Amino acid sequence: MPTFSYTGRLRTGAKKTGTLTAENREGAVRQLAAMGLEADRLIQKRATFGSAARQLNKRVKNADLMIFTRQLATIVSSGLPLTQGLDILAEQTENVNFCAIIDAIAQEVESGETFSDTLRKFPRAFPDLYTHMVRAGEASGDLDGVLIQLADYLEATEELKRRIRSAMTYPTVAFSLILLIAAGLIVFVVPQFEEIFGAFGSALPAPTQLLIYVSNFLRKWYSIAIIIGGIIGLIAALRLYGTTPMGRYNLDAVKLRIPVFGDLFRKVAISRATRTLSTLTRSGVAILQAMEIVERTAGNEVYAKAIRDAAEGVRNGETLAEPLMRSGVFPAMVTRMISVGEKTGALEGMLMKIADFYDSEVKATVDSLTSLIEPLLIAMMGIVVGGIVIALFMPILELPQLINK
Structure with a gap:
């Protein structure tokens, strides 16, 4: 917490000096007022470099x-x-x-x-x-x-992050609700049907037996521990795998293949890479040094490798567009615009135009994401809930055959 030195006057007119700690300047003024002091001078003491380094x-x-x-x-x-x-x-x-x-x-x-x-x-x-x-x-x-x-x-980077968070919120909440509804049916509804099925005295269909088995498992006290432990173990394994160079590359490659979201991640990566490179080179940073920074801030190992290979190509005398084209992860439009920018001496401006274009593409994708994902979520809901209902009613549909026998 910052320390302030002060000089103030009491109501009697007497002067007083000292120090106090407060979260900010306004807090220090409030403390002085509570002490009956009117501040004439209030200065925050400088932090030493060591104390700041500890932050x-x-x-x-x-x-x-x-x-x-x-x-x-x-x-x-x-x-x-x-x-x-x-x-x-x-x-x-x-x-x-x-x-x-x-x-x-x-x-x-x-x-x-x-x-x-x-x-x-x-x-x-x-x-x-x-x-x-x-x-x-x-x-x-x-x-x-x-x-x-x-x-x-x-500001542009923060806006891009905000759009990504917005895009991920709806499907995450909707998928969680689907899981909760399915769990509620399995834990609370299936046991009621199990008692009815017990009176049939005959073998139940395989889907119904599987559903009852899952219901009995989930109602046991240790089932939650097993499920949570399995999820934590899977996440830990993926994170550990992601710490290796091959693991990072493979996981990021999988992200780019996810339906709907893969295209969004690809656009975000291109926007980030081109905007960063444009900003750096425009400010006077050398192209190779700028590409090293872009590689570290790419956010996706597939694109980081493409930038790394492109930097090696530029170091060997190639243009920037040539190795990016060979990488296969940058669309032809992007590499053609970069090539034109290099030939006309307007690379920084062309890179910024690419970034602005893909920013608008990300915005359009995020805005349309609800209409793209909603049918998938409805279909998933229908499959999960419909599958549970069908499994529950299969023995009831077979009841007339049992009676005839």
Whole structure:
């Protein structure tokens, strides 16, 4: 929690100085008011670099970083010194951990460290893309312009994430409801029919026997433990497999083949890769260095490998479009636009146009996702519930035959 030093006046007019701790400046003012003090001077004490470094175990939210970048760009472009701008933002930031980091950065910059070198000391708060762009902005003397590009990039990335979360919410909730309905029928309805079937005195159809077996299993106390344990074990196995290079690649390849969602994941990956590469190269980062960052931030190992292979091709003298075309994961439209951008010297702008196009495609896909998935979910509901009902009524339909016998 930040520490504030204050100088204030009591109601009697006597002056008083001291220190206090509060979550933010407003909290400190409230504490002084409760003490009967009117603050003349209230300054947040600077965090030491070491104390800020201890905050590295906590990530900074993308929304906080986005707001910080946008505000810092405005402050720097207005002509205020960078350290003064950082001091202002540290006072305004509500996130205590991020406030300590900003304060320590201001202290390092004031002591002569470059802004980009200081940011590199906080890798969980400021990713590689951020620090490389800031370094390019410092070298070109256009730090405020680079910060504006960064803010635009972070906003676009956050909007893309929001759309993906929105797309995944409906099918997840609907699928969970289907499972709950099926479980309710099996646990509470099937036992009632089991008592009726017991009076028939004859062998039940195989689907009905299977349904009763599942119902009896789920009603035992250890069944939940087995199911939960199995799910946890499967998730743990997949995560462990995903830590290996081959596992990451194979799992990401499977994601791209999922009906409906695979196409969405593909569009997101292309949008992210092209936007990141455009933002980096536009800010002055060298193409090969930019591609290394794109590879690390691709979010999908299939596309990361394609970028890695493309970087190797560029290093060997090829154009960017050629190895991307060979990869087979970038559509022909994308590689043709990149080729035109390279030939006309407008690669950064062409990459941004590709990213904007695929962003609009993602938005359209998300907007139409409900109409695409709803028939599948209805069909699944019909198969699950209909299968249970048919299995329950099969013995009843065979009852006349048993009576005739």
